[in-house]
Amino acid sequence: MSWKCPQCGVEGLGDALTAHSIEAGGCGYSKFPAGVVLTSAAGGKELALRLPTMLGQSVLRTLDPVGSRFASAEQFRVDKSAARGGWVVHNVSHATNPTYLNGASIAAEGQVLKAGDSLSIKGKYLQLSIRLLD
Ligand SMILES: [Zn+2]
Known part of the structure; x- marks a missing residue:
């Protein structure tokens, strides 16, 4: 399973990731636990x-x-x-x-x-x- 970043739409982010971090070339979006x-x-x-x-x-x-x-x-x-x-x-x-x-x-x-x-x-x-x- 992978997920799609709801902020920038990039797909295929790994399940182990909780963020599309800027350090890793992402947009800075972070999944926030409810x-x-x-x-x-x-x-x-x-x-x-x-x-x-x-x-x-x-x-x-x-x-x-x-x-x-x-x-x-x-x-x-x-x-x-x-x-x-x-x-x-x-x-x-x-x-x-x-x-x-x-x-x-x-x-x-x-x-x-x-x-x-x-x-x-x-x-x-x-x-x-x-x-x-x-
Ligand atoms: Zn993103």
Whole structure:
């Protein structure tokens, strides 16, 4: 399967590509995921985000009642970034326990979420896997 760039009409772009990037001779169009789905490793419950969202203990409790005890009222933030071509997770500096992405601290400027990434509290609690919506 391949796709056609909706911005300039070039066909045959590979499925692995999410952008018709200028660096690769394209027009700069970037496919933007419609949202992010968080899936809890504890029980498999899912939460779909289609808007920029601040997540905290009350929402996270629905995904993982045990792990969410380590979450603060405001734990991490997921924003849309057109400039970065995706959904960006930000640590909340006033959260008691830091949120980790793939087992490591989240960079200060936030990081773009990719399918298969995992979020957690300190790499131990509230393990959430990431899926992107088309
Ligand atoms: Zn294009």
